[in-house]
Amino acid sequence: MEATDCARGFSRRKLLRWVVGGWVAAFLGAVIYPILRYVLPPQGAEPEVGSLNVGSLDDFAPNTGKIVRYGSKPVIVIRTAAGDVRAFSAICTHLQCTVQYRPDIRHIWCACHNGHYDLEGRNIAGPPPRPLERFDVRIDDQRNIVILRRTTGG
Numbered sequence: 001m002e003a004t005d006c007a008r009g010f011s012r013r014k015l016l017r018w019v020v021g022g023w024v025a026a027f028l029g030a031v032i033y034p035i036l037r038y039v040l041p042p043q044g045a046e047p048e049v050g051s052l053n054v055g056s057l058d059d060f061a062p063n064t065g066k067i068v069r070y071g072s073k074p075v076i077v078i079r080t081a082a083g084d085v086r087a088f089s090a091i092c093t094h095l096q097c098t099v100q101y102r103p104d105i106r107h108i109w110c111a112c113h114n115g116h117y118d119l120e121g122r123n124i125a126g127p128p129p130r131p132l133e134r135f136d137v138r139i140d141d142q143r144n145i146v147i148l149r150r151t152t153g154g
């Protein structure tokens, strides 16, 4: 009789452990999996993007900036106050926030930690450790702005 009670207690305890352990594992999986999916880049090569037409030059007023998608990455296209067009990766070199153009100070600015880049993409203030990646820009025959990734540094 005593052995049966002990065996029953053991099996209840074991069952309870399995149930609680399974619940904890399911809970952790439900919490950790989405975090890992968010943090880790997806598998597979990113499709190559050639040139990208980002619209008519006439639609870009001087001293403005606009974020466009180049493949899966954001690119900031800036028309300077003097009318030049420049394009840079819009991913801050500090902790990968998306930068924006500040017409009031004529800088590319990262709101996350107050990082500043000049209109050459150089990091000039705040925590960003490197310049922004620059893209080549050309204006086609129909006055469209076309950007393409640089094949050489600079």
Ligand code: FES
Residues within 6 Å of the ligand: 092, 093, 094, 095, 096, 097, 110, 111, 112, 113, 114, 115, 126, 127, 128
């Ligand atoms: S992420 Fe841009 S300054 Fe920190």
